[in-house]
Amino acid sequence: MNAPTPALVAPRPERLRLVGQRRQMLAVIHQRLMFGMLVYAGIVALIALRILWLAAFGDHAGRKEELTALIPDRGDIVDRNGEPLARTIDAWTIAIHPKKVIGDKLALAHRLSVLMPERTEEQYFALLRSGKTFFYLRRRAAPELVEQVNAIGEPGLAIQREPDRLYPQTSLAAHVLGYTDIDGHGVAGIERAFDARLSDPATRGNPLVLSISSTVQQALEHELQDAMTTFSALGAAGVVMDVHTGEVLAMTSLPQINPNVPGDAPPDARFNRATQGVYELGSTFKPFTVAMAMDSGTIKSFGQQYNCPNVLPAYGQLVHDTHPFGRICTVAEIMEESSNIGTAQIADQLGTQRQKYWLGKMGFLGPVPIELKERGYALTPGSRWGPFETMTVGYGQGIAVAPLQLAMGYATLFDGGVYHPPTLLKIGPGHPLAPGKRVFSADTSYRMRSLLRLVVMKGTGRKADAPGYRVGGKTGTAQKIIDGRYSKTINITSFAGVFPMDDPRYVIVVMLDAPKATPETFGFTTAGWNVAPVVSRTISRIAPMLGVAPNLGREPDMSEVLPFVHDTKE
Amino acid sequence: MSGRSFGSLFMVASCAGAALGCYLVSLRVASERSALEDVEARIVLTQQDLRMLQTEIGTRGRLSQLERWNAGAFELSAPGANQFLQGSFELAKLTQPQHKVDFQAPVVLASAPAPEPQKAPIGEPATDESGAPAITPIGLLHQASLKTETREVPAKTAMATPLPAETKSTDRPVTAAKPAPVKSADKPGLAAAKSTPAKPAHAPASAALKPTQKKSVDKAVAAHSEPVTKRIQLAKTDPLAPLAEKHSGRPKDSPTGR
Numbered sequence: 001m002n003a004p005t006p007a008l009v010a011p012r013p014e015r016l017r018l019v020g021q022r023r024q025m026l027a028v029i030h031q032r033l034m035f036g037m038l039v040y041a042g043i044v045a046l047i048a049l050r051i052l053w054l055a056a057f058g059d060h061a062g063r064k065e066e067l068t069a070l071i072p073d074r075g076d077i078v079d080r081n082g083e084p085l086a087r088t089i090d091a092w093t094i095a096i097h098p099k100k101v102i103g104d105k106l107a108l109a110h111r112l113s114v115l116m117p118e119r120t121e122e123q124y125f126a127l128l129r130s131g132k133t134f135f136y137l138r139r140r141a142a143p144e145l146v147e148q149v150n151a152i153g154e155p156g157l158a159i160q161r162e163p164d165r166l167y168p169q170t171s172l173a174a175h176v177l178g179y180t181d182i183d184g185h186g187v188a189g190i191e192r193a194f195d196a197r198l199s200d201p202a203t204r205g206n207p208l209v210l211s212i213s214s215t216v217q218q219a220l221e222h223e224l225q226d227a228m229t230t231f232s233a234l235g236a237a238g239v240v241m242d243v244h245t246g247e248v249l250a251m252t253s254l255p256q257i258n259p260n261v262p263g264d265a266p267p268d269a270r271f272n273r274a275t276q277g278v279y280e281l282g283s284t285f286k287p288f289t290v291a292m293a294m295d296s297g298t299i300k301s302f303g304q305q306y307n308c309p310n311v312l313p314a315y316g317q318l319v320h321d322t323h324p325f326g327r328i329c330t331v332a333e334i335m336e337e338s339s340n341i342g343t344a345q346i347a348d349q350l351g352t353q354r355q356k357y358w359l360g361k362m363g364f365l366g367p368v369p370i371e372l373k374e375r376g377y378a379l380t381p382g383s384r385w386g387p388f389e390t391m392t393v394g395y396g397q398g399i400a401v402a403p404l405q406l407a408m409g410y411a412t413l414f415d416g417g418v419y420h421p422p423t424l425l426k427i428g429p430g431h432p433l434a435p436g437k438r439v440f441s442a443d444t445s446y447r448m449r450s451l452l453r454l455v456v457m458k459g460t461g462r463k464a465d466a467p468g469y470r471v472g473g474k475t476g477t478a479q480k481i482i483d484g485r486y487s488k489t490i491n492i493t494s495f496a497g498v499f500p501m502d503d504p505r506y507v508i509v510v511m512l513d514a515p516k517a518t519p520e521t522f523g524f525t526t527a528g529w530n531v532a533p534v535v536s537r538t539i540s541r542i543a544p545m546l547g548v549a550p551n552l553g554r555e556p557d558m559s560e561v562l563p564f565v566h567d568t569k570e
Numbered sequence: 571m572s573g574r575s576f577g578s579l580f581m582v583a584s585c586a587g588a589a590l591g592c593y594l595v596s597l598r599v600a601s602e603r604s605a606l607e608d609v610e611a612r613i614v615l616t617q618q619d620l621r622m623l624q625t626e627i628g629t630r631g632r633l634s635q636l637e638r639w640n641a642g643a644f645e646l647s648a649p650g651a652n653q654f655l656q657g658s659f660e661l662a663k664l665t666q667p668q669h670k671v672d673f674q675a676p677v678v679l680a681s682a683p684a685p686e687p688q689k690a691p692i693g694e695p696a697t698d699e700s701g702a703p704a705i706t707p708i709g710l711l712h713q714a715s716l717k718t719e720t721r722e723v724p725a726k727t728a729m730a731t732p733l734p735a736e737t738k739s740t741d742r743p744v745t746a747a748k749p750a751p752v753k754s755a756d757k758p759g760l761a762a763a764k765s766t767p768a769k770p771a772h773a774p775a776s777a778a779l780k781p782t783q784k785k786s787v788d789k790a791v792a793a794h795s796e797p798v799t800k801r802i803q804l805a806k807t808d809p810l811a812p813l814a815e816k817h818s819g820r821p822k823d824s825p826t827g828r
Binding site (some may be wrong): 070539552 | 625652
């Protein structure tokens with residue numbers, strides 16, 4: 001009941017301070033505890049949520065990501081009918097780690113030399129003792145061999161599967177396809193031109209569809225190889241092209257290479273003569289000169305006459321003919337007998353400017369327009385392009401183009417005069433037809449049909465005829481330049497053909513480099529004797545495949561030319 | 571009381587149960603998915619195998635290899651333009667012509683005499699040129715219909731026109747008639763299709779013919795063994811000069827044509 005004395009009630013000041021401190025500390029401790037708990041709960045909640053999430057939507061442990069789709073390491077290349085031309089497969093590779101070998105090295109070397117006889121026992125033994133860490137013994141090994149090597153049981157032997165580029169058709173279309181290096185990157189042909197497309201994971205799942213038709217390619221290659229062997233030629237090239245779309249159906253360059261083992265091929269064989277090589281292709285140019293003259297109005301009819309002496313002096317030079325007329329001749333005859341003298345006069349009338357203009361429009365004055373990186377560049381007289389050069393260019397000398405360019409020119413001439421750039425990719429949904437560009441008038445294109453058919457019916461190209469397929473075309477024999485001079489004996493012979501001539505659909509250009517004469521050709525090395533038969537045989541093989549039905553009763557309208565031909569032979 | 575006090579426990583239990591149920595569902599889904607992925611992986615592996623095998627077949631049967639076989643072993647070459655046909659019409663043209671000739675010739679012969687008897691009586695009084703032309707067209711019409719029938723049912727037609735004749739010479743007609751119905755019934759279609767059935771074809775129609783010719787050689791009078799039926803009327807009444815010419819003209823042509 002005693003009122004507490006103030007001294008008793010009031011704590012001592014230092015005690016008061018103590019209580020305040022403790023309370024503060026408690027509060028801090030509570031805060032920290034709470035914070036720790038929240039963090040802990042948060043983490044637990046996070047983990048729980050994550051687990052729930054994974055349980056509901058997540059991947060499970062055994063998921064095989066890489067196997068869910070069949071995407072090759074490098075895209076396939078297929079022909080226009082889906083036939084595989086290049087594929088990447090898992091090939092067996094046999095290698096060895098010499099340092100990890102634990103067995104008897106001599107015995108191992110003996111076994112290896114028996115199984116893989118490309119090296120001797122001594123070489124294997126030296127290799128095992130070389131101290132190197134890794135060595136390939138065989139790439140792309142056959143399964144039987146792999147089994148036998150595996151049976152040796154040596155832990156130092158490494159047997160594994162590696163992606164490897166395989167060309168199932170071996171040398172077919174090798175120059176178009178090209179090949180890859182050891183790392184699987186394209187170093188030539190389509191492999192090089194479309195390297196990014198073929199190795200990009202986004203696009204390599206779909207095969208690259210070429211315009212090449214493997215059956216047509218095979219026929220062309222076979223017949224050309226046959227001719228090359230028969231005439232002991234140094235090389236050959238051939239192109240088959242769709243007139244209306246510019247698609248290249250077949251393109252070959254001989255000698256062949258095998259892209260499966262590109263290292264074995266000599267550099268000469270790796271050279272693509274169809275696109276990289278430029279050649280003076282001779283008289284195959286004459287139809288262009290006539291077409292230019294018709295379009296520019298200097299030739300009104302195939303009956304137009306020119307003086308064709310045995311030798312034509314022009315601008316201080318002489319123009320010769322192999323079969324001189326020695327009389328007045330018509331345009332139809334000039335083309336039929338492939339007269340240089342006549343064509344030179346037509347070209348002279350045409351003039352340099354117009355000739356250049358048209359050649360430029362046809363794509364003959366620049367690089368070969370094709371997807372491949374192996375492209376040639378046309379050679380022209382350049383600054384020396386005067387009136388005499390105009391004459392020689394008119395009959396195909398003094399200008400060098402690739403065989404593909406020549407095919408392109410014929411396709412333009414017979415596609416109603418419309419130019420489509422040549423392509424190696426199939427025209428379809430993913431690769432629409434490029435817009436055409438008019439070069440010659442449709443009328444000129446139509447009238448040229450009978451002129452070229454005449455050459456095959458009655459002129460220098462008779463051996464190129466394939467009965468029923470209405471082949472038209474032009475032979476070309478050019479003297480080869482050897483050491484800067486035109487050789488008198490060595491030729492480059494070519495033939496540019498179109499079929500069926502009453503409704504042109506395909507162009508075929510064939511070229512032989514330095515063919516030799518044989519008894520069958522009676523000593524001739526001109527185009528009519530060696531390449532024309534190749535065209536005939538190839539067309540009778542490929543035309544039915546391409547849907548061209550033979551018809552012995554059809555011909556283009558020959559009334560334009562036949563009246564103007566003076567028939568002396570019959 | 572007790573229920574309310576256990577309420578929270580029930581809540582916890584039901585929550586746990588629901589969570590467990592959800593988890594089981596998701597577990598089930600996950601296991602299904604993994605099974606599906608296994609199947610997908612197997613499909614891909616199989617596709618890879620297929621690809622390998624296709625590549626191997628393609629490599630072994632590459633075009634250059636086929637070319638070697640074609641050129642070397644089989645000696646095949648490109649077909650010539652004349653080996654292509656424009657359509658089924660041209661194809662049919664390759665086989666048709668011979669058979670038609672085979673059939674027509676004998677039939678014309680066999681039936682040629684047949685109509686004559688019918689018209690003979692009618693024409694008898696006239697027996698002039700005027701009568702003859704009138705008869706022939708009808709006769710020809712008859713023959714045409716007769717021929718087609720005779721191939722199949724020669725007996726009937728033979729019967730139909732000359733009923734009385736049969737009774738007379740039973741021997742010969744019987745032999746001719748017997749084979750006819752049997753064979754014609756057996757293979758009327760075959761006879762039409764093949765040239766070999768020449769024999770059966772002849773049997774019905776020309777069975778009558780052959781004997782006639784042979785016999786005619788043997789016996790001058792019997793010249794008409796097949797016409798046996800018709801002979802009586804025909805032979806005597808109309809040696810009709812005009813008729814004979816016309817009729818004989820045709821049969822002669824057709825055999826030579828054949």
